[in-house]
Amino acid sequence: MPSTPRTSAPTIVDVAELAGVSMKTVSRVVNNEPGVRESTREQVLKVVAELKYRPQLSARSLAGARSFLIGVLYYDFSAAFVARVQEGAARRCREVGYHVVVESHRNDATDIAVQVERMVAALRPDGIILTPPFSDNAKVVKVLEETHTPFVLMSPGRMAKGRPVVRMDDVHAAEEVTNLLISLGHERIAFVLGPEDQVVGAQRYKGFAAAMKAHGLPIDPELICPGDFTYPAGVAAAHHLLSGRQPPTAVFASNDDMALGVLATAQRLGLQVPGDLSVAGFDDSAAASLVWPHLTTVRQPVEEMARLAVDMLIGPQRGDAGAGGAAPAHAAPNQALLRVVPHQLVVRDSTTAR
Amino acid sequence: MPSTPRTSAPTIVDVAELAGVSMKTVSRVVNNEPGVRESTREQVLKVVAELKYRPQLSARSLAGARSFLIGVLYYDFSAAFVARVQEGAARRCREVGYHVVVESHRNDATDIAVQVERMVAALRPDGIILTPPFSDNAKVVKVLEETHTPFVLMSPGRMAKGRPVVRMDDVHAAEEVTNLLISLGHERIAFVLGPEDQVVGAQRYKGFAAAMKAHGLPIDPELICPGDFTYPAGVAAAHHLLSGRQPPTAVFASNDDMALGVLATAQRLGLQVPGDLSVAGFDDSAAASLVWPHLTTVRQPVEEMARLAVDMLIGPQRGDAGAGGAAPAHAAPNQALLRVVPHQLVVRDSTTAR
DNA sequence: CTGAAAGCGCTTACAG
DNA sequence: CTGAAAGCGCTTACAG
Numbered sequence: 001m002p003s004t005p006r007t008s009a010p011t012i013v014d015v016a017e018l019a020g021v022s023m024k025t026v027s028r029v030v031n032n033e034p035g036v037r038e039s040t041r042e043q044v045l046k047v048v049a050e051l052k053y054r055p056q057l058s059a060r061s062l063a064g065a066r067s068f069l070i071g072v073l074y075y076d077f078s079a080a081f082v083a084r085v086q087e088g089a090a091r092r093c094r095e096v097g098y099h100v101v102v103e104s105h106r107n108d109a110t111d112i113a114v115q116v117e118r119m120v121a122a123l124r125p126d127g128i129i130l131t132p133p134f135s136d137n138a139k140v141v142k143v144l145e146e147t148h149t150p151f152v153l154m155s156p157g158r159m160a161k162g163r164p165v166v167r168m169d170d171v172h173a174a175e176e177v178t179n180l181l182i183s184l185g186h187e188r189i190a191f192v193l194g195p196e197d198q199v200v201g202a203q204r205y206k207g208f209a210a211a212m213k214a215h216g217l218p219i220d221p222e223l224i225c226p227g228d229f230t231y232p233a234g235v236a237a238a239h240h241l242l243s244g245r246q247p248p249t250a251v252f253a254s255n256d257d258m259a260l261g262v263l264a265t266a267q268r269l270g271l272q273v274p275g276d277l278s279v280a281g282f283d284d285s286a287a288a289s290l291v292w293p294h295l296t297t298v299r300q301p302v303e304e305m306a307r308l309a310v311d312m313l314i315g316p317q318r319g320d321a322g323a324g325g326a327a328p329a330h331a332a333p334n335q336a337l338l339r340v341v342p343h344q345l346v347v348r349d350s351t352t353a354r
Numbered sequence: 355m356p357s358t359p360r361t362s363a364p365t366i367v368d369v370a371e372l373a374g375v376s377m378k379t380v381s382r383v384v385n386n387e388p389g390v391r392e393s394t395r396e397q398v399l400k401v402v403a404e405l406k407y408r409p410q411l412s413a414r415s416l417a418g419a420r421s422f423l424i425g426v427l428y429y430d431f432s433a434a435f436v437a438r439v440q441e442g443a444a445r446r447c448r449e450v451g452y453h454v455v456v457e458s459h460r461n462d463a464t465d466i467a468v469q470v471e472r473m474v475a476a477l478r479p480d481g482i483i484l485t486p487p488f489s490d491n492a493k494v495v496k497v498l499e500e501t502h503t504p505f506v507l508m509s510p511g512r513m514a515k516g517r518p519v520v521r522m523d524d525v526h527a528a529e530e531v532t533n534l535l536i537s538l539g540h541e542r543i544a545f546v547l548g549p550e551d552q553v554v555g556a557q558r559y560k561g562f563a564a565a566m567k568a569h570g571l572p573i574d575p576e577l578i579c580p581g582d583f584t585y586p587a588g589v590a591a592a593h594h595l596l597s598g599r600q601p602p603t604a605v606f607a608s609n610d611d612m613a614l615g616v617l618a619t620a621q622r623l624g625l626q627v628p629g630d631l632s633v634a635g636f637d638d639s640a641a642a643s644l645v646w647p648h649l650t651t652v653r654q655p656v657e658e659m660a661r662l663a664v665d666m667l668i669g670p671q672r673g674d675a676g677a678g679g680a681a682p683a684h685a686a687p688n689q690a691l692l693r694v695v696p697h698q699l700v701v702r703d704s705t706t707a708r
Numbered sequence: 709c710t711g712a713a714a715g716c717g718c719t720t721a722c723a724g
Numbered sequence: 725c726t727g728a729a730a731g732c733g734c735t736t737a738c739a740g
Binding site: 011012013023024027031055056058059060061062063064065 | 732733734735736
Binding site for chain 1: 363406411413415421422423441451453454458471472477478621643645
C-alpha cells in the first residue's frame with residue numbers, strides 16, 4: 001500500500017520508521033557494520049530497496065570521518081594517461097561507493113600549494129591520487145602531508161621515498177625493449193631521452209644502458225639524443241641521428257610521442273621502417289597502434305595502477321552495503337607503501353631483424 | 355598575537371567570533387551576497403584570510419540548495435574527447451568554486467538508469483554534463499529529468515529537442531571540408547560514414563551531400579562506405595575504395611580515427627598521400643597531427659563547449675567570494691537552451707590539388 | 709544486538 | 725544592514 005506520495009527523497013528517518021528500528025540501526029546496515037541481527041538487517045534492506053533510499057553524501061561526510069571522495073590531480077598535458085587513470089579510478093570507486101573528483105592544474109603554477117590546500121579544505125577527500133608530474137611536485141606533497149590528507153603517488157621519482165607509491169618497473173621494461181632490439185641483431189642502437197625533471201626518463205635510460213652493457217655493446221654518445229617527451233623532440237632526434245656518418249639501425253625513444261616523431265621523420269627522409277630502421281617507443285599510447293607500421297612499445301597497466309591507488313587510499317573493503325565489501329570500516333589505509341605493477345612488452349611492426 | 359594553536363580547521367564560528375560578527379554575516383560575505391556594509395565585509399575577509407578559513411562543501415551542501423558539484427558522465431571509449439571535456443569543465447569549475455565529479459559507465463549497461471539514479475541521489479550534483487553517446491541515451495536523460503537534476507547535452511542528436519544543448523555545427527563543418535576538396539579539383543570524393551546510432555555521423559554526411567549537390571557533383575554510391583568511427587573501419591573502407599574500378603581521388607572520413615585507417619592503408623598499398631589520394635578527417639584528434647602527412651581535419655572547441663555547459667548549469671556568476679563573481683545567487687540556469695560553438699577547418703598536408 | 713542524544717558546519721527563513 | 729534560532733541528514737560516542 002503506497003502511503004502519502006513523497007515529494008522529497010527519503011531520509012534515514014523514513015527508513016527507520018517504516019522498518020520499525022532506530023536511525024542508528026539503519027546506519028549500521030547501510031554501512032555494513034557488524035552487530036545487527038540477520039533478520040533485522042534483511043528487514044532494513046527491504047525497506048531501503050522499497051523506498052529507494054540512498055544515503056546523502058554531504059550528510060555522511062559532515063557527520064562522519066569519511067567523504068567518499070577521491071581526488072585525482074592532473075596536468076593537462078598527457079591526456080591519454082590521465083584518461084586511463086580516471087577510468088580505472090572511477091570504476092573502482094563506483095564499485096566501493098566512492099566518487100572521483102578531478103582537478104586540473106598547471107604543474108608550474110606558483111599558487112599550486114594554495115589551490116590544492118583550498119580544494120582539500122573544501123572537499124575533505126578521503127585521498128588524493130597524484131599523477132605525473134604532480135607525483136614529484138614537492139609543494140603539493142607538502143600541502144597534503146600538512147593537512148593530513150592521504151595520497152598515493154603514481155610513478156614518482158625523487159618524492160617516492162617513504163611515501164605510498166604505485167608504479168611500474170621502468171628500468172626493467174626498458175631493458176626488455178633493448179634486449180629485443182639486441183636479439184634482432186641491432187648493435188648501433190640510439191636512445192632518445194626524456195626531460196631531465198622526469199625521473200621515469202632517467203629510469204628508462206638506466207634500463208637501456210644496463211642491457212647494452214650486459215651484452216657488451218658500447219654506447220655511442222652520438223646516439224644518445226636529448227628529448228622532452230614531445231613529438232617535435234622525436235623529429236629533431238631523427239634528423240640528428242639520420243644525418244650522422246654512422247646512423248643507427250634502431251632507435252629506442254623513451255616514450256611513444258617521440259617514437260612517432262622519429263618514425264614520421266625517417267619515412268619522410270625516404271627510409272623504410274622497419275626495413276631500414278627499427279623504432280621502439282614506450283607507453284602504448286593510442287597513436288602507437290594507429291600509425292603505420294604499428295609501434296613496438298611497452299604497455300603500462302594504468303587502469304590497474306589507478307585501481308590499486310584507490311584501494312590503498314580507502315583501505316580494504318570499506319564499501320557500502322550492496323557494493324561488495326563486508327569488512328570492518330576504519331581499517332588502516334596505506335598498508336603497503338609500494339606497489340609495482342607488471343608491464344607488458346608489445347612487439348608490433350616497427351621493429352625487425354637487421 | 356597567535357591565540358591558542360588550533361589543531362582542527364577553522365569553522366565559520368571561529369571567523370565570526372574573531373571578526374566580531376554573526377555566523378550569518380560571515381556566510382553572506384563568503385557567498386558574495388549583497389547587503390553587507392563594505393567595512394564589515396572587509397573585516398570579515400581579513401579574518402578569513404588570517405585563519406585561512408575555507409567553507410566546507412559538505413556542510414554547505416547539506417544546509418543549502420547547492421552542492422557545488424558538477425558531474426560529467428562519460429563512456430570509456432573516446433578518451434581524447436572526454437579528456438578535453440573534463441579539462442574545460444574542471445578549469446571553469448575551479449574559477450567559480452565548483453568541482454567536477456566524473457563517472458564512467460558503459461552506454462549499453464542495462465542498469466545504467468539505476469547507476470545514474472544512485473549517483474545523483476548520493477551526490478546531489480548541481481548539474482550533469484552528458485558527453486556522447488550519453489547525450490542521446492534516453493534512459494539517462496529520463497532519470498535526470500525525473501530527479502529534477504539539471505543537465506546539458508553535448509553534441510546530442512535525437513534527444514536535443516527542447517533540452518539544454520551545447521554543440522558545434524557538424525553539417526556546416528562537413529560542407530566546408532567538402533568544399534575544400536572540391537576547390538582542389540576533386541570530383542570523385544568518397545565518404546566514410548559514422549555508426550548509424552550516432553547523429554553527428556549523419557549530420558556530417560548531410561553536409562558532404564549538400565556541398566556535392568551545390569557544385570553539381572554526383573554522389574557515386576560505390577564511394578559511400580559504412581563505418582563506425584574506428585580505425586579498422588577506415589582500413590576496410592580504404593581497401594574497398596582503392597580496389598574499385600574507379601577509385602576516388604579524395605576520401606573524406608567522418609572522423610579522424612577512420613581517416614587514419616584510410617591513410618595508413620593507402621600508404622601500405624603504395625599510394626602517395628596526398629599526391630595520389632587526398633584524405634580528410636574530422637575531430638582534430640591528437641593523432642591527426644602525429645601521423646605523416648598531418649591530417650586535414652576539423653577542430654571542435656571541446657574545452658570551450660565544456661565551459662559553456664558548466665555556465666549553463668550553474669547560471670551566471672554564482673561563484674564564491676574571491677572567485678570573481680559578485681552577482682545574485684539563484685539566477686535561473688539554462689537560460690539559453692542551445693549554444694552552437696564555432697569550429698575550425700584545419701588544413702594540413704593530407705589534402706592537395708588533383 | 710539496539711537505541712536516544714548530541715553534534716558535524718553550514719544555510720534558510722525570519723525578525724528586527 | 726545584521727543576527728538568533730532552527731534544521732539539513734547523517735555519524736559519533738555512549739549507554740544498556
